[in-house]
Amino acid sequence: MHLRAEAIVLAVRAHGEHGAILRALTPVDGMLAGYVRGGRSRRLRPILQPANIVLGEWRARTDDQLPQLAVDLVHSRALLFAEPLPAVALDWVTALTASVLPEGQPYPAVHAALAGVLDAIEAAPAARGWAVALVRYELLLLAELGFGLALDRCVVTGATADLAFVSPKSGAAVCRTAGAGYADRLFALPPFLASGGAADWADILAGLAITGHFLERDLFGDRRADTLAARARLVDRLKRAVA
Structure with missing residues (x-):
């Protein structure tokens, strides 16, 4: 699996010591989950805010594996x-x-x-x-x-x-x-x-x-x-x- 798309952040859950599982809604592929390495860091927490728009890149070796997800902020609604x-x-x-x-x-x-x-x-x-x-x-x-x-x-x-x-x-x-x-x-x-x-x-x-x-x-x-x-x-x- 390799998908790159803009998405609306829906939910974030802490996973492990430093990571987070993000669920985001894409226009074409629906709601997708992914593991964000360092998702609990000071740099990424403001990006992984529900209602923000991010550019996500999901990668997984198999269909039943939770994808690794890299995100960049497109639009913040944090204020x-x-x-x-x-x-x-x-x-x-x-x-x-x-x-x-x-x-x-x-x-x-x-x-x-x-x-x-x-x-x-x-x-x-x-x-x-x-x-x-x-x-x-x-x-x-x-x-x-x-x-x-x-x-x-x-x-x-x-x-x-x-x-x-x-x-x-x-x-x-x-x-x-x-x-x-x-x-x-x-x-x-x-x-x-x-x-x-x-x-x-x-x-x-x-x-x-x-x-x-x-x-x-x-x-x-x-x-x-x-x-x-x-x-x-x-x-x-x-x-x-x-x-």
């Missing part, structure tokens, strides 16, 4: 980690991606969407500039991994108008008339998820409630409580920011 809200957003979106994507399988749409979310956070650290993109990214991940939500028509009547709820069981939209009397058992469907457009904070938090439910149920189950804790911190900070 964003000094801002509390962007920091928790970057922590969550990179940890989520590293936790749920299988290694070595191409997900070009996920790479493009993740790059867009990270760019949005960097361009406008205030959450209003990127929160909608984050919700849409979580929806995309669910769809790419086989758990997409059906938000274009009512699961009960087939209607495409006046969609007001989402079933927590089926992940399908429910129109207002069909959901009458069951609102306490359903998620409110914010208009921007069904038809696009702008979203206010109530809509964004409603969208996060929907995606959070299905991420935990379908992609995590009982796994990675620490990863989901990062999302809980993000949602809590968003709620406090708009209170």
Whole structure:
């Protein structure tokens, strides 16, 4: 194996006394892991920062061997980690991606969407500039991994108008008339998820409630409580920011 590509750093784990195992998302080859010699050094730690873009060179003698990985920094987002809200957003979106994507399988749409979310956070650290993109990214991940939500028509009547709820069981939209009397058992469907457009904070938090439910149920189950804790911190900070 010999691959050279730009990649988004997703996760870093210490390995041995001085090294680190890096997981990074490439545009064509998906998420790849590699061993970075000296990855815990003062020189490399700022480079191996989640959300950074690096130029990586993976080398391995066999397909089942963990590749050796050399990295050069292309673009740093380290300064964003000094801002509390962007920091928790970057922590969550990179940890989520590293936790749920299988290694070595191409997900070009996920790479493009993740790059867009990270760019949005960097361009406008205030959450209003990127929160909608984050919700849409979580929806995309669910769809790419086989758990997409059906938000274009009512699961009960087939209607495409006046969609007001989402079933927590089926992940399908429910129109207002069909959901009458069951609102306490359903998620409110914010208009921007069904038809696009702008979203206010109530809509964004409603969208996060929907995606959070299905991420935990379908992609995590009982796994990675620490990863989901990062999302809980993000949602809590968003709620406090708009209170």
